Amino acid sequence: MTPATEPPVASAPGGGLSPRPFHPHSNHRPPRSGPPPQRSPARPEGPIPPSRLRLLAAVFPVLLGCQTPTPAATTPSAAPPAPAAATPSNASPTTKRDEPNTLHGIYSEAQAARGAEVFDRICSECHEAADWTDPAFLERWEEASVFRLWHWVYERMPHGNPGTLAREQVTDALAYIFQLNGLPAGPAELASDDDSIDDYWIIWSPNDAPILR
Numbered sequence: 001m002t003p004a005t006e007p008p009v010a011s012a013p014g015g016g017l018s019p020r021p022f023h024p025h026s027n028h029r030p031p032r033s034g035p036p037p038q039r040s041p042a043r044p045e046g047p048i049p050p051s052r053l054r055l056l057a058a059v060f061p062v063l064l065g066c067q068t069p070t071p072a073a074t075t076p077s078a079a080p081p082a083p084a085a086a087t088p089s090n091a092s093p094t095t096k097r098d099e100p101n102t103l104h105g106i107y108s109e110a111q112a113a114r115g116a117e118v119f120d121r122i123c124s125e126c127h128e129a130a131d132w133t134d135p136a137f138l139e140r141w142e143e144a145s146v147f148r149l150w151h152w153v154y155e156r157m158p159h160g161n162p163g164t165l166a167r168e169q170v171t172d173a174l175a176y177i178f179q180l181n182g183l184p185a186g187p188a189e190l191a192s193d194d195d196s197i198d199d200y201w202i203i204w205s206p207n208d209a210p211i212l213r
């Protein structure tokens with residue numbers, strides 16, 4: 001197990017790890033902006049289209065007998081009604097919850113099972129599974145990108161011996177972390193290339209109030 005030379009670094013049970021403040025990766029791509037804001041809905045259909053109304057206004061006096069062209073009639077009586085104000089109704093600001101994220105089944109069960117093996121073989125030397133359901137951990141990574149967490153682990157773990165994990169081991173370990181937190185598995189594995197892991201935000205719970213930014 002641990003070479004005697006290195007003092008056990010972490011995981012005082014209960015005490016947990018005290019990772020340094022989060023360092024954003026410089027190579028993280030800027031978050032994509034969400035889909036363009038919705039245009040106001042198509043003009044609501046009024047009961048009578050203005051063109052139609054104008055026609056009615058022209059015909060109406062005729063139908064009434066048309067004897068008295070009163071001065072009042074000179075006022076433009078049939079100004080088309082202003083279209084009902086197009087309310088922005090349900091146009092809510094875009095959040096990371098609206099974009100592809102960890103609530104969407106982005107890893108597979110088989111992948112999480114492999115991640116559990118990685119955990120048992122490598123990570124459990126210093127970590128307990130509970131490290132990754134700890135509220136402080138969750139809060140630290142809430143709404144970060146999967147890309148960020150992935151690179152954090154890839155470049156720094158195992159502590160004291162970084163650079164020894166295969167890309168797939170990191171991805172599988174993340175799948176295990178997602179599973180531990182009850183995030184849904186899906187039909188497809190999360191691939192280990194940068195483009196794939198950069199597709200998703202980390203959202204731990206469908207119930208949290210969204211953090212708008």
Ligand code: HEC
Nearest residue numbers: 009010017018019020122123125126137153157158159173
């Ligand atoms: C030799 C001990 C050791 C091993 C093995 C190890 N870690 Fe760590 N890990 C640490 C320490 C210490 C920290 C906190 C220090 C830091 O921030 O660098 C940490 C922090 C982390 C964090 C960030 C936690 C947070 O609260 O933000 C993650 C995620 C993580 N490790 C994942 C892994 C995974 C996955 C493995 C196995 C592939 C692993 N670690 C193996 C010691 C280890």
